[in-house]
Amino acid sequence: xxxxxxxFTGFIEENFDLVSGVPCSYFKDFLSYLTNQEGVSQLKHLIxxxxxxxxxxxxGAALSKKRALVYMQNSGVGNIGDALTSLVQLYKLPMxxxxxxRGLIEDIDFPEHSIMGEINNSxxxxxxxxxxxxxxxxxQKNMKNALTEMKDQSLPVVLMVKQGVLSQ
Amino acid sequence: xxxxxxxxxxxEYLGENDLIVSSNGNISREVYHYLPKPQVYLRGSMGLPVxxxxxxxxxxxxxxxxxxxxxxxxxxGFGSVVTVAYYKPNNLKILILDNSQYFTTGxxxxxxxxxxxxxxxxxxNIMNFQxxxxxxxxVNDSLDNFFNTKGLAILHYTIEEGKKELSNxxxxxxxxxxxxxxxxx
Ligand SMILES: Cc1ncc(C[n+]2csc(CCOP(=O)(O)OP(=O)(O)O)c2C)c(N)n1
Numbered sequence: 411x412x413x414x415x416x417x418f419t420g421f422i423e424e425n426f427d428l429v430s431g432v433p434c435s436y437f438k439d440f441l442s443y444l445t446n447q448e449g450v451s452q453l454k455h456l457i458x459x460x461x462x463x464x465x466x467x468x469x470g471a472a473l474s475k476k477r478a479l480v481y482m483q484n485s486g487v488g489n490i491g492d493a494l495t496s497l498v499q500l501y502k503l504p505m506x507x508x509x510x511x512r513g514l515i516e517d518i519d520f521p522e523h524s525i526m527g528e529i530n531n532s533x534x535x536x537x538x539x540x541x542x543x544x545x546x547x548x549x550q551k552n553m554k555n556a557l558t559e560m561k562d563q564s565l566p567v568v569l570m571v572k573q574g575v576l577s578q
Numbered sequence: 579x580x581x582x583x584x585x586x587x588x589x590e591y592l593g594e595n596d597l598i599v600s601s602n603g604n605i606s607r608e609v610y611h612y613l614p615k616p617q618v619y620l621r622g623s624m625g626l627p628v629x630x631x632x633x634x635x636x637x638x639x640x641x642x643x644x645x646x647x648x649x650x651x652x653x654x655g656f657g658s659v660v661t662v663a664y665y666k667p668n669n670l671k672i673l674i675l676d677n678s679q680y681f682t683t684g685x686x687x688x689x690x691x692x693x694x695x696x697x698x699x700x701x702x703n704i705m706n707f708q709x710x711x712x713x714x715x716x717v718n719d720s721l722d723n724f725f726n727t728k729g730l731a732i733l734h735y736t737i738e739e740g741k742k743e744l745s746n747x748x749x750x751x752x753x754x755x756x757x758x759x760x761x762x763x
Contacts, residue, residue, distance in 0.1 A: 427637060428633065428636065428637060430633075454636050454637070456632070456633075456636065456661070456665060457661075458629075458657075458661065459657030459658065459660065459661055460655075460657055462623075462625065462626060462629075462655070463626070463629040463655060463657060463658050463661065464629075465626075465629075466623065466626035466627075466628075466629025466630045466632075466633065466655075466658070467629050467630070467632055467633035467636075468633060469626075469629075469630050469633060470599075470629070470630045470631060470632060470633020470634035470635070470636075470637065471633045471634075471636075471637045472633075473618060473630070473633075473634060473755065473758055473759065474634055474637050474638050474759075474762050475759060475762045475763075476637045478633070492622060492623060492624070493623055493626060495622075496621065496622025496623050497620070497622060497623035497626065497630075500621070500622065500751045500752075501751045501752060501754065501755040502751075502752050502755060503755060
């Protein structure tokens with residue numbers, strides 16, 4: 411059983427003003443839920459052309475005291491090194507990043523993810539990013555821990571999203 | 579005209595309600611020295627000024643946001659112009675200062691001259707766009723139109739290379755962010 415999207419999206423709407431990112435199939439159900447909410451909710455959702463663009467859009471929000479959530483596949487982490495190190499971390503801006511964890515055993519037939527899958531954690535650590543697993547049973551606690559860290563440190567934080575957590 | 583001469587001209591147009599995002603290198607330095615402070619002076623994140631401006635624009639509909647970007651920065655984040663054209667925030671202005679160079683790193687050529695900007699901007703279906711050479715005889719009319727017409731606008735100037743010797747931006751990026759955040763109460 412995946413996370414209840416009604417509850418999850420409600421939590422996002424309560425805690426964020428803007429969402430931006432590049433899709434992964436691991437976010438499919440979550441993203442269609444978000445799209446259906448458009449017009450109903452206050453949350454702004456902008457689809458980005460690249461992951462660093464999504465980080466830039468989130469930066470614009472953070473620089474005006476708004477809270478931003480970014481989503482991307484872990485392949486996209488390869489696209490955001492400079493956006494993090496010379497912008498978000500350098501200017502000390504809070505934001506939350508949901509990253510789908512590709513390249514684990516279930517991706518055995520998708521070699522494009524295998525190398526990033528192997529270096530996922532060491533790459534996040536090299537980038538000085540604090541990360542949590544988004545767990546189906548404990549997602550609220552995971553999100554709250556990450557949010558607290560994000561606000562206390564005024565820095566980006568990461569939640570890793572595995573298969574079946576935010577989409578069937 | 580040179581880039582800094584265009585930036586000096588902007589003084590006449592900018593007020594309390596204006597937020598500026600400037601691209602890294604020489605342009606941020608000129609914006610810091612010549613225009614009201616504080617603004618978002620990007621020191622790195624090449625390719626991202628338009629995205630940052632877009633985020634500011636959608637979150638702050640009551641403010642007017644102007645992105646001032648070099649052609650090298652524009653090309654590195656080219657998709658962002660398309661994203662802007664898609665979402666069309668009516669409080670965003672993009673000023674492209676095109677010297678056809680990576681001027682800051684020593685004047686190496688960019689590929690900008692391959693673009694016909696009038697045709698490209700026309701294809702984005704935004705109401706207010708212009709591409710022209712910045713000169714004392716054209717700059718007033720084009721800036722009037724750029725700033726005084728409501729809605730999304732993109733203005734592309736070809737400019738001459740050249741700069742005034744200016745000191746480095748003295749504020750650490752955390753200070754830039756702190757000062758800028760104070761504009762939001
Ligand atoms: C990712 C990245 N690559 C390269 C650089 C080095 N760099 C700094 S400024 C610059 C040129 C920017 O060109 P443009 O936006 O046209 O502005 P100009 O210098 O011409 O005013 C370059 C290549 C950098 N800062 N970041």
